[in-house]
Amino acid sequence: MSGRAEQSNRSGQPKRSGEVPALALRGVTAGYERRAPVVRDVTLSIAEGEAVALLGPSGCGKSTLARVAALLHRPYAGTVTIGGETARGWRHRAPREQRTAVGVVFQQPRMSADPKLTLGALLTEPLRACGRGVEARRLGAELAREVGLDEELLGRRPHEVSDGQLQRACLARALVLRPRVLVCDEMTGMLDASTTAALVAVVERYRWRSGAALLAVGHDRGLLRRWCDRTLDFESAGGMTDSGSGGLRLRRAKDRPLKGAEHARTPRPPDTTTPAS
Amino acid sequence: MSALLSVTGLSVRFRMRQGRHIHAVTEVSFDLAAGECLALVGESGCGKSVLAAALLGLLPGNAQVRGAALLPQGPDLLSADETTMAKAVRGRQVGLVPQSPAAHLTPVRTVRAQLEETVRELTGVRRAEARTAALEAAERAAFPADHLDRHPHQLSGGLAQRAATALALVGDAPLLIADEPTTGLDRDLVEHTVDELRRHAEDGRGLLMITHDLAAAERIADRVAVMYAGRVVEIASAADFFGPPGPRHPYARGLLNALPEREFTPIPGNPPELGALPDGCAFAPRCTRVAKACRTDTPALVEGTACHFPLERTAPAGAGAGATAGMTGPRVGGGGPR
Ligand code: SF4
Numbered sequence: 001m002s003g004r005a006e007q008s009n010r011s012g013q014p015k016r017s018g019e020v021p022a023l024a025l026r027g028v029t030a031g032y033e034r035r036a037p038v039v040r041d042v043t044l045s046i047a048e049g050e051a052v053a054l055l056g057p058s059g060c061g062k063s064t065l066a067r068v069a070a071l072l073h074r075p076y077a078g079t080v081t082i083g084g085e086t087a088r089g090w091r092h093r094a095p096r097e098q099r100t101a102v103g104v105v106f107q108q109p110r111m112s113a114d115p116k117l118t119l120g121a122l123l124t125e126p127l128r129a130c131g132r133g134v135e136a137r138r139l140g141a142e143l144a145r146e147v148g149l150d151e152e153l154l155g156r157r158p159h160e161v162s163d164g165q166l167q168r169a170c171l172a173r174a175l176v177l178r179p180r181v182l183v184c185d186e187m188t189g190m191l192d193a194s195t196t197a198a199l200v201a202v203v204e205r206y207r208w209r210s211g212a213a214l215l216a217v218g219h220d221r222g223l224l225r226r227w228c229d230r231t232l233d234f235e236s237a238g239g240m241t242d243s244g245s246g247g248l249r250l251r252r253a254k255d256r257p258l259k260g261a262e263h264a265r266t267p268r269p270p271d272t273t274t275p276a277s
Numbered sequence: 278m279s280a281l282l283s284v285t286g287l288s289v290r291f292r293m294r295q296g297r298h299i300h301a302v303t304e305v306s307f308d309l310a311a312g313e314c315l316a317l318v319g320e321s322g323c324g325k326s327v328l329a330a331a332l333l334g335l336l337p338g339n340a341q342v343r344g345a346a347l348l349p350q351g352p353d354l355l356s357a358d359e360t361t362m363a364k365a366v367r368g369r370q371v372g373l374v375p376q377s378p379a380a381h382l383t384p385v386r387t388v389r390a391q392l393e394e395t396v397r398e399l400t401g402v403r404r405a406e407a408r409t410a411a412l413e414a415a416e417r418a419a420f421p422a423d424h425l426d427r428h429p430h431q432l433s434g435g436l437a438q439r440a441a442t443a444l445a446l447v448g449d450a451p452l453l454i455a456d457e458p459t460t461g462l463d464r465d466l467v468e469h470t471v472d473e474l475r476r477h478a479e480d481g482r483g484l485l486m487i488t489h490d491l492a493a494a495e496r497i498a499d500r501v502a503v504m505y506a507g508r509v510v511e512i513a514s515a516a517d518f519f520g521p522p523g524p525r526h527p528y529a530r531g532l533l534n535a536l537p538e539r540e541f542t543p544i545p546g547n548p549p550e551l552g553a554l555p556d557g558c559a560f561a562p563r564c565t566r567v568a569k570a571c572r573t574d575t576p577a578l579v580e581g582t583a584c585h586f587p588l589e590r591t592a593p594a595g596a597g598a599g600a601t602a603g604m605t606g607p608r609v610g611g612g613g614p615r
Contacts, residue, residue, distance in 0.1 A: 056463075057435075057463040057465065057466070148546075148547065150547060162320075162321045162322030162548075163321040163322070164320060164321045164322070165322075165547070189460065190321070190460055190489075191321065191489065192318075192319065192320040192321060192489035192532065192535075193489075193491055193532055193533070193535040193536045194320060194531060194532055194535040194543045194544045195320060195321070195543070196535065196537075196543075197535040197536075197537070197541050197542060197543040198543035198544075200541070201543060219462075219463030219464055220464065220537075221464060222492075222536075222537045222538050223537040225537075226537035226538075226541055227537070
């Protein structure tokens with residue numbers, strides 16, 4: 001089984017031939033000050049179709065790691081590979097096929113959504129950014145249904161909808177290019193229990209159909225254990241501080257073998273919306 | 278014992294363009310006793326934060342408010358003018374732990390300076406005492422002392438939230454309103470923050486905690502009020518709500534069952550627009566127990582549940598069965614649940 005996280009496996013090779021991890025981070029050190037990185041030497045790999053949770057307190061560096069994995073933040077050291085290919089750039093310098101292979105959803109939809117765009121424009125933004133604007137109308141409506149967003153909301157702007165509705169739109173935006181890897185950074189941190197369960201169900205339906213891998217970052221142990229195949233704990237080397245003086249390491253990989261009937265950890269895709277495939 | 282806060286018939290409407298109205302809060306009534314913690318829970322956009330803003334006199338100009346919210350020896354929070362609210366109520370009689378600490382903290386001043394100034398403003402003590410009081414408040418809110426000389430932008434979301442909590446505790450107000458005090462905090466800090474808020478209630482103060490976090494509510498609340506589409510649809514003791522009897526309103530039951538520790542199943546559909554509420558029960562489009570009467574008659578809050586066909590409490594072994602007997606039949610004509 002690939003997808004095991006080690007502290008310093010620098011081999012850079014998948015353990016078994018033929019098993020290319022969907023996402024792999026090797027020896028990643030990252031942060032905002034070179035002398036005081038918030039993430040140190042983290043290695044982790046996620047197999048195709050696998051869901052891995054990173055669990056840690058706020059300010060521990062897990063969000064930074066999520067941004068590195070989503071090719072949004074350049075690490076000081078280490079490599080990121082997506083589908084076996086090493087990342088060659090970050091942010092807008094990332095090659096398009098790599099950038100579009102990863103979808104990302106953040107905790108605060110209001111900070112990641114352009115307030116001037118309607119929800120319809122917001123969720124099809126990535127299509128236009130890669131020259132597929134003609135498909136926007138059709139795919140937009142399809143995605144809105146997929147994430148449970150009423151079609152009449154698509155004409156509204158972020159301030160005219162609730163956090164839950166806006167987060168549905170942000171999730172749709174992350175899915176519009178059909179990524180092979182999804183990174184959810186505290187996606188449901190601001191949401192109530194029902195909206196949380198609904199968004200997790202959307203992600204799982206998408207993964208069920210597409211075989212995409214998931215990196216879910218958060219602090220809600222109950223939620224992440226129920227949602228993901230494996231849960232990795234971050235531990236702070238610097239005590240309770242958000243200053244980045246300590247830096248973080250992956251403590252251990254906790255494999256959570258599925259117990260009996262618990263196999264269906266996540267809400268199975270409702271039959272009505274899952275195309276028979 | 279007299280109530281610390283007594284809210285009756287509170288409604289808030291927002292006037293919008295083209296003569297439209299948004300019914301953010303409708304006919305909400307509840308009492309809060311000294312020493313009690315009431316958790317107000319619901320989905321985002323259900324009106325719970327508007328309710329908090331109404332109690333603090335912080336609604337925007339296009340809001341129309343009805344009803345009354347009385348403190349034992351204070352003014353009616355809903356009709357007092359802004360000068361009274363600013364000078365005599367906020368911070369002194371009603372403390373607020375805000376939802377967005379960034380907006381609550383002054384960006385150009387350190388946390389220590391803001392705490393000390395608030396202490397001096399509210400209590401009139403001298404500089405040296407203010408220093409001690411500020412340190413104590415910081416400690417009670419689990420704000421690390423070595424971060425006191427930082428500015429708000431140098432704090433993580435969690436630390437900013439704790440700074441704002443410390444500011445709310447500093448005035449020692451008899452009533453504390455916490456609006457989503459734990460958003461963005463990890464579990465340990467959630468527990469620490471709500472435990473501290475709870476302790477505040479323990480010495481005879483009242484705590485109204487507005488939250489979407491059911492686990493936080495379960496941890497500290499004595500009673501739970503569930504809001505849906507601007508109305509309180511269920512109000513129950515926390516023991517009954519989270520314990521085996523369980524919620525009786527279908528929405529409240531669905532919300533609880535959505536927890537990852539329970540069934541992890543969402544309630545289908547979305548809440549209605551507060552500007553276009555359906556006739557009858559606002560939950561009807563999403564309810565599995567809906568019947569004809571639900572679509573025409575708005576259910577009133579009777580015995581703690583606003584539903585024509587409330588669920589039966591799962592009777593706990595030995596206790597409580599008598600209290601709920603006879604309450605489960607339909608309250609209106611027109612047949613039982615389908
Ligand atoms: S049973 Fe009727 S009144 Fe009760 S929640 Fe359902 S729709 Fe509303």
